[in-house]
Structure formats: structure tokens, C-alpha cells
Amino acid sequence: MIEARALHKEFGAVKAVDDVTFRADDGIVTGLLGPNGAGKTTTLRMLTTLIVPDSGAALIDGIDVTKDPMEARRRLGVLPDARGLYPRLTAREHARYAGRLHGMPKQLLEQRIEELVQQLDLASIADRRTEGFSNGERVKVALARALVHSPRNVLLDEPTNGLDVLATRAVRDLIRKLKADGKCVVFSSHVMQEVSALCDRIVVVAHGRVVADGTPDELKARAGTASLEEAFISIIGSDKGLVVSEKGLVQ
């Protein structure tokens, strides 16, 4: 389970994340949807212990990430915004490195790597150096690295960004598999189709705030629209109106 409680983060004068609160339960896929620059990546970075929030709390399975970052990281599998690979290491070696950093026993690690190689359809490239891999292949390797320790909670930052149709489908299949295994999956995206295709629950973020939170049907009902896309636009739009009226109220 992943929980964000009133997360807040400023970079100089810029409020990257103003007030983000949501809860992602086990066994469902939670989508963090919002336009570019809405604060999704900063939120994920706070959840993954890379950025310390100015205020608020991030909890992984009830563990406060600022108080016990090591335990939180142990329970997380992360595909960060930066997903660079080591060009001189093979796909398998990437997963092995992550597994060793998680302190996995050797036999279990090799077994798990083999599992992921099958699952992500990496067999043909598993022992090739990653230099020259396609975008889709690179994301698959990064996913294998993120999931090698079988984390209960999975955070994916724009996992299908820049992927072709086939690779996108592979990633979607993987997310569904994780859900079926009862994992807590949170992924961020600015692409409507991705979110609507996969998510049981959608958290809409704009201007560093959560502006809507619910199942796709709830969001559609709330916005009074037939499609999720219209609901999304109407929510972001009404959010702007909301901000103006709030300012009006303050004044």
C-alpha cells in the first residue's frame, strides 16, 4: 500500500507539489494522471525516497519513507523518470546488479531473473550488452531491474512513454500481471488512453494538487461526461476555475 499525505515540495520559488494526498491499495492499479509539469514526477520521487518533502508524509506499507528510507526502498520497485542503463552490461547483468543490491541470495536471484526474462520476453537479448537497444528493449530491461526483488509495491513513472505499440502492450500486460499478483501498482502518465486502459482508480493531478480522485466511472459521473477524456479536460478546466474562485474567497 502506498500513501501520500498532504505532500508539499518547493524548488526555490516554484511550488512543484502543493498538496498531494492519495492512497493506492494492494491489488489495484492506481494512475497518477496529469499534464506535463503537474508535479507527478516530483510526487513519485518523494514516494521513492529520492526527494525529502518539505511537509506531509509518504508511506509505503505504513512505513514513513523519511524515517526509514531503507525499509521503504526494500518494499518498492521503481521505474524512475531517469531509466538509464549501463551500455557495457548485459540485460541480465542489470537485473543481477539490482538483485544483489537488494541482498538477494544467489540462487533465488538467478531463478527470478530467468522468470523475468520469460515474462518480459527478453530471452533473445538477455545476454547482449544494452548498447544499441531500442526504446522498448531498454524499458523492459529497466523493468526487470525494478522488479527483480519481487516488490509488493510498484511505482512506474510514465512507463509507456516513447514506446511502440508492441512494447506498450508488453508493459500493459506486465502491469495487469502485477495487479493479478495482488501488488500495489502506481503509475504516472499524461496519456489518457494509458490510464483508462489500465487503471482501477485515477488520481488527477494539476498544478501540484490532486484535483480529482476516483474510479473512471466516478470521474465521468462527477464531470457529467460520457468519455473519460472529456471528464479529464473538464476536471482540469474546472480546477482552474476553482483556483480563481478560491482566490476570490480569500480576498
Next chain:
Amino acid sequence: MMTAVLGKEMTDHFRDRRTLLSGLLVPVLGPLLFLGMFSLIASWVREDKPLTIPVVGAANAPHLIAFLQRAGAVIEEAPADYEAQVRDGKLELALSIPEDYGKEFEAGRAAPLQLAFDSSSNKTRQQTARARHLLDAYTRRLGALRMIARGVSPSLVAPLDVTEVDLATPERTAANALSMIPLFLLMAAFVGGLHLAIDCTAGERERGSLEPLLVNPVSRFAVVTGKWLAVVVVTAVAIGIALLGFSIAVTHVPLQDLGVKFHLGARETIGLLAACLPLALFAGALQITLALFARTFKEAQTYLSMLMLVPMVPATFLSLSPIKTQFWMMAVPVLGQTVLMGDVLRGEGRPLYWFGVAAASALLAAALFLAWATRLLKSEKIIFGRGA
């Protein structure tokens, strides 16, 4: 965890041509240069030919010429453009005897002579000194004769009788000439792990693999230490290769011909290793910390190339004006190692604990830099790059 980081960096960089180049090839350059330089010097000296003095106007001073020939010099007719030839290095030196030499000589006045040479040339310095020496002897002899002829004791004009006693042991003379060995070992220490240090810090961030690394349950200290150890291993190998290169080069250089008694045996090699290896600890920590500051791989390269000049400062200073080694120097990283290496080569034994203190100070400085690097790696600005 630390060993996982170390293992990965070793596997990764064992496959990297640039790491191998900076770690293995650069250290060999020193010994090669050494071999070339000393072979060249030796070839000059080995030409132990008789002193040849090209002379203009030999007929003007038959007595002087006879004296020079008796002293073993070969007298030649100098070409008309001897000055230009000396300047161009075609002629080592030339003696010019003007026509009024005989007149002045007979009148008992100082007879003019001209010795043309190029003082900027190492090659001709020895021949010139020999010629000078002969001319001085001739002058003294004539002066003494003239004084005796006038009933004056020659010792009146020689109030001082200076005898030169050269106390430099052959080993010490050798170490002066061989001061390039410590310099190149220092360079190996600061170049050996250079590429790895940059690649695993600034490079790691630039290729976007730092974030995925840091989301693993590994303390920042373990990450820093693992990377540091990888740099230290490569640096230590570089130092070892440089030293091996030198011990091979030394046996192939005709040092005896240079009048240099020098021995780079097991004892000296172990001494050099004991002095220099701890430097790998310090250099690695320093390089990793500085490279973390850099925005990009290129920027880190610029920083660290400038850093390479730092160890050269004490070494250059010491070779220009040697100061006596003192115990406090052991507490200064780089300086301690530099003077210790010099002492080992000079055959000046130092107590073992001096080596210990020098190593400990290098380790302490390394620990401080590692603590700093660990702090840097916790900073959001460093993880995501400044300006991001």
C-alpha cells in the same frame, strides 16, 4: 552491498576501453620516456672521444697549441663561419686566437682569446668545461712562471687553495637524475582511475542510471565506498604497472655509462610501493568527490585534468630546490608520498612508522572526502543535476 557496487563497477569497466587506456597504457608512458631519455643522454656521454678543439688562427699561438696537444686535445682548423655553426649546434665549440695574441703575450699583457660555445646546450656543456679547464691550467701555469721570473711567490696571488670534495654519494646523484620516477608514479596515481572515477559519478548521472541505483536499499555511504574501492583498485594496478615498467626500463638503460650507480631492486621497489600505494586511496576519494560536483562528464574531465597538476606541485618544487625531509611532511597527503619516494630512491632509510603515518594521513584525507561525497549524494541537487 558495497561489494555489489564494487563488483559491478569492475565488470563494467573491465569492458571499457577508455578505463583500460587510462589505467594501463598511461602508466607505461613514464618508463618508455625514461628509457628514451636516459639512452639518449648515455649515448652522448658514451662518445668518450678525445676533446677536439676547432681553432681559428692556431699559428698565432704555437705554444698554447702545443700545450693543448700535450694535454690530449685534438686541434682542428675551424671553419670561417664557426660562430654560426656553434649556434646551430653543428660545432660544439671553437677557439679563436686573434693576430695580436703574440704581441700582447710578449708584452706581458693579458693576451686575448675567444672561446665560442652554446651554454644552452646540454650536449656540449661537458666538452666546453674540459676546454675551459685546459685554458685555465695554461693561464695559471704561465702566471706562475712570470711571477717566479720577477721573484714573486705565485702563492701571493692565490690566497685561497680550494680543494673540491664532492660528498654526494653516487646514489644521491642518481636520485637527482631519476627524480622523474616519483613524478611518473604520482601521475599514474592520479591518471590511473581517472576515467572510472568520472564515469561512475558524473557519467552515472548523465546516462540516467543514478536514480535507479539510489532507489535500491543501499546506503549512500555504501554506494560511494563501492565506487571508491573500484577506483582504488584500478589506480593501484596503474601504479604497479608504472613501477614494473620502471624496474624493467632501469635494467635496459646503461646507467653505469652515466657514472650513476643506481639500483632498483626488490628493496627499493617495495619501498616505492609502500610510499605510493596509499596515494591511490586519497586520489580515488578526491576524484570521486570532485566529479560529483560536475554537471556533465565533460565538465568532470576538465576538473580532474586540472586536479592532476596538484600532485606535480610538490614534486616539481622538490626537484628544483630539494629540502630536507622532515617528519611533519608525512602528515600531508601527496607531499609525504613524494618525499618518501625520493628518499627511497636516494637510499636514505626512513623508519617504518614514517611510511605508516604517511599512509594513515592519506587514508584520513580519503575518509574525509568520502564523507563529503556521501553527503553530496544525499543532496537532491546532486542526484538530479544542478539546475534541474
